Amino acid sequence: MRDISHGFGDIKRRVALSCKRKGRNPEDVVILAVSKTVDTARIREAYGLGLRDFGENKVQEFISKHEELGDLKGINWHITGHLQTNKVKYLPGKTHLIHSLDRMRLAGEIDRRMGLNGFMARVLIQVNVAREATKSGIYPEDVGDFLHDMGKFKNIKVKGLMTIAPDFDDPEQTRPIFRHLNKIFVDMGDKNIDNVHMKYLSMGMSKDFEVAIEEGANIIRIGRGIFGDRTYK
Numbered sequence: 001m002r003d004i005s006h007g008f009g010d011i012k013r014r015v016a017l018s019c020k021r022k023g024r025n026p027e028d029v030v031i032l033a034v035s036k037t038v039d040t041a042r043i044r045e046a047y048g049l050g051l052r053d054f055g056e057n058k059v060q061e062f063i064s065k066h067e068e069l070g071d072l073k074g075i076n077w078h079i080t081g082h083l084q085t086n087k088v089k090y091l092p093g094k095t096h097l098i099h100s101l102d103r104m105r106l107a108g109e110i111d112r113r114m115g116l117n118g119f120m121a122r123v124l125i126q127v128n129v130a131r132e133a134t135k136s137g138i139y140p141e142d143v144g145d146f147l148h149d150m151g152k153f154k155n156i157k158v159k160g161l162m163t164i165a166p167d168f169d170d171p172e173q174t175r176p177i178f179r180h181l182n183k184i185f186v187d188m189g190d191k192n193i194d195n196v197h198m199k200y201l202s203m204g205m206s207k208d209f210e211v212a213i214e215e216g217a218n219i220i221r222i223g224r225g226i227f228g229d230r231t232y233k
């Protein structure tokens with residue numbers, strides 16, 4: 001099993017180098033530890049090393065970890081995977097940020113469930129920049145309309161954008177994709193859309209986070225780089 005302190009140390013060092021190349025402050029980049037399939041003992045270990053942001057893809061798995069780790073102060077839980085509408089009811093009050101809002105019906109359900117429970121959801125809009133058939137996310141040309149429609153939801157705050165780049169052999173190939181999302185991020189931020197605050201740009205994973213940082217990411221989502229290989233994607 002991978003030594004977490006070694007993995008995390010390596011990621012931090014590489015984040016610092018990428019930031020340096022661009023004159024950015026490493027403290028402005030959140031290292032989100034994607035802990036899907038990772039057991040709670042190992043999550044505790046990562047927390048002990050200073051990690052505070054953890055991402056899960058499956059709601060059931062998230063709920064049980066959230067409960068078991070309820071004693072960890074200041075932990076921020078992120079939902080990074082595709083979110084089924086019928087699972088939203090488990091989330092109010094438990095998530096720091098949902099990265100994967102990708103359709104209106106899901107927004108409606110998030111808004112309704114948060115409202116029922118007196119909570120506010122902070123969300124990112126997932127964008128399918130590379131237009132992959134196998135991935136969720138709205139297309140770049142639809143982001144503007146989608147964001148304008150968010151104004152009607154009282155219990156959702158849009159905090160930025162997220163993308164998953166294609167699984168290229170050479171991470172350099174992700175650059176145009178990350179650059180494109182950053183451009184949308186900046187353009188939309190300039191528009192001052194009601195209920196939309198472009199604060200977070202979530203892009204880059206273990207294989208391609210360095211390119212993502214160079215292209216403006218301020219949340220990188222790292223699974224294997226910290227915890228080692230896992231059994232499901």
Ligand SMILES: *Cc1c(COP(=O)(O)O)cnc(C)c1O
Pocket residue numbers: 034036057080081164205206207221222223224225233
């Ligand atoms: C699994 C996953 C990650 C982490 O992937 P690694 O290659 O292990 O770093 C990041 N983002 C999402 C949406 C994921 O599903």
